[in-house]
Amino acid sequence: MLIKSFFTNSIGTLVSRVFGFIRDMLSASILGANIYSDIFFVAFKFPNLFRRIFAEGAFTQSFIPSFIKTPRKALFTYTIFIRFFLFLILFSLIVTLFSEFFAKIIAFGFDEETVALSAPFVAINFYYLPLIFCVTLFGSLLQYKHHFAVSAFSTALLNIGMIGALLLYQGYDKKTIVYALSYGVLVGGLLQVISHLIALKQDNFCKFFALGFKHRHKRDSALEVSNKSFNRSFWHSIIGNSTPQIVSFVDTTLASFLVTGSISYLYYGNRIFQLPLALFAIALTTGIFPKITRLLKANNEEEASRLLTQGFWVLAFLLTTSTLGGYMLSHEIVWLLFEHGSFSKEDTQMTGFVLAMYMIGLIPFGLAKLFSLWLYAGMRQKEAAIIAMYSLASNLIFSFALIKPMGAAGLALAGSLSAFVLLFFTLRSFGLSKFFAILYSKKTLILVALLLVEWGILSYVKELIHGYL
Template identity: 60%
Template sequence: MFLKSFFTNSIGILISRIFGFIRDLLTASILGANLYSDIFFVAFKLPNLFRRIFAEGAFAQSFIPNFTKSRIKSLFTYRIFIKFFLFLILLSLLVSVFNNFFTKVIAIGFDEKDIELASTFVAINFYYLPLIFCVSFFASLLQYKNHFATTAFSTALLNIALITALLLSRDLTKVEIVYAMSYAVLIGGILQVIAHLIALYKKGLLKIFYVGYRYTRSDKKDKQTETFFKAFYHAIVGNSTAQVSAFLDTWLASFLASGSISYLYYGNRVFQLPLALFAIALSVGIFPKIARMLKSDHHDKALRLMGQSFWFLTFILCLSMVVGLILSDEIVKLLFQRGSFNATNAYHTSRVLSMYLIGLLPFGLSKIFSLWLYSQNQQNIAAKISIYSLVTNVILSLALIAPLGVEGLALASSVSGFVLLFFTIKAFGFNLFLDIISFKKTILLFAVIAVEIVVLLKFKEIIDVYL
């Protein structure tokens, strides 16, 4: 049953987000909002971008289907790991040698003095990239064995390492605090790698690397390696569009009134919570099962699992969306309205949050239906669909920014989510989608939402007295 893996991933994500929130609070209070905090965020920007691309599916979506189909799994595993790991180590060394150049690329607005200061931290933080690749690689092997707990809960280790570094260095200079945080990033990555190595050992998967090495010496071939790289390149495109879209929104928001970038950031942070807790957690949990079922030609079982996942996610995301839309003001006030974050900031952030929440259901469901494409090595189709969504977002952002301001950027993102869902379902198959739809469940969904709205409106009247 998919619920066990879902709850494992969901609880792990929730714990990590809680530690992440504590980290953000400590960073703001200890490091502050100044040049040094900007330097750390810039230094962590590139490896964190790659972390999101790897951890949020690009690697696993390509690796697991090809691993499942591979004739010599140990050889396939060893070759993919060695090629990626050596490339990322060489890239990290390159960044260390030419750290000024790479710092200029990711921090265009910095002057020469700031770039010189930041370049050292860029070099340090970049070594997190090969570490997080190892974590993603090991996690894919564990997912194949239906083991999700290690990956789900170890994500909090990075935040714990950063929290520890902040507390231990709080009385030092700002530069020393940034050094402490940068090395804490590496320690967090090392801890995640160790946790996964222990899990691999317990599952008897470490020997796969040794056996793969022996096969390499015998010069055996495995065609799935080439197939994997083709699929991975397309998966990178498909998983990068959200990051490009977020960058575009930030860039456009910089032309708006002061605070617009912050409204987008805080609104998106809240929006991402239900998306990660439910959609991402569920998609990670069922993906290995879908891949194995389709590989074994058990299409009926795969469709049944897709149907169960669809309705479970539809119910939980719809309920979350309604909560967010009705209580957006209260949520933002409770989380952020204190100190320099005043009522006006809270108002604009809640409006942005409402616009983002319109896209919660389509973005969440897209993750489920895209699994069907990834399981059949159709990453090229998923990549094209993601590009359609990105183009829609760009056009609507430019069209809506003038009349709606920062809220228009969030709304453009949500509409692009519907485009993403439409084309993903089209690729999945409208007939197969209609087989999943149930009239009784649809009626039940609307009835539950109606009751929820009545309850929430009453609840809103009560809590507004205290907020």
């Protein structure tokens, strides 16, 4: 179960990220790191913030436990779908009407002319949010059936939409390219929704929605209890799961006060950092969360602990080796991926420094993601939310302390330091004694030995690359 779901999610995520890197390489080559790339990344930041909150935690980790418990599954699902979808459509319309205001919120350091230039792109990109909500809800239903492939692979469709836009409009002026990219986001979102609808039909969930629509006016105590349980856990889950995304959002806002290109340096560095985080931590936790929830609901804590321990050691080996490799070869990775066309050698140096600072936080972010499952599966969302607030507050303190001496790299380091705060309090809630019991294993010595060998190999590879350059 663990291995199958993990590899399904990992392979799907890898395919999606490969297309994502192709998209980023094209963006770096065609747009470079300048005011137009900054404008697009600002415009995409708002919907992408909510996408990560929805798709990588808050909604799914609240919906699945409530869905498992409720005896009114069809009606509960239909009620949640209609409520959220209509709200997000209305919210998107409000963003369209007041797009300059929302653009100013995201990039507070932009001047009035740049804000006005960004506003229409903010409005266009925001319509991706209702689409990704549909994808997230549909994906949660498929996860309940242990069907992970469609959700894992579908992100590639978003990247394909954006790649198509870049290739079709690469000869145009940069403003037109940003328009094309924005509409490419919506095309990719529609493709994601369609792919999930096909999978839902194959699993007979379309009839499930039809049944919910048929009985939409029925209300009873069981449904009310389910709705209240979901509402209570959802708002706590938003706070608990959104720390990395809010940190990224804050980074973009603060970076708008720095030199031109800083937002792009953070974006490209964070994109590389997100690869191992999504490929390993998010893929694994997505796969085992429904199972752990079922086990805890059945009071089978021993089996749930065993599954969590297996997940820990898988992540421990993958995240530590990724951290060491990403940190030591940060400049070389950015050079290989992005130093083409409009992306200069100076852009590579700055982005490489940012990436190195991000990589410091990979292990704590990934492990916090894993151990927070225990809290969410046990309906302890409020506790997770309080922990997230500690981490967010520490990030703000670190950001203001490091932005002046280190620039964009200081913002990346501040996020990594706040990840250690997040992990500490998460482990304290999980149980420090239980965590150290997991660490008390021969696998710890094997991991240390593996890292020493990797360090030697990477040092040699780094020298070879520098000799070639």
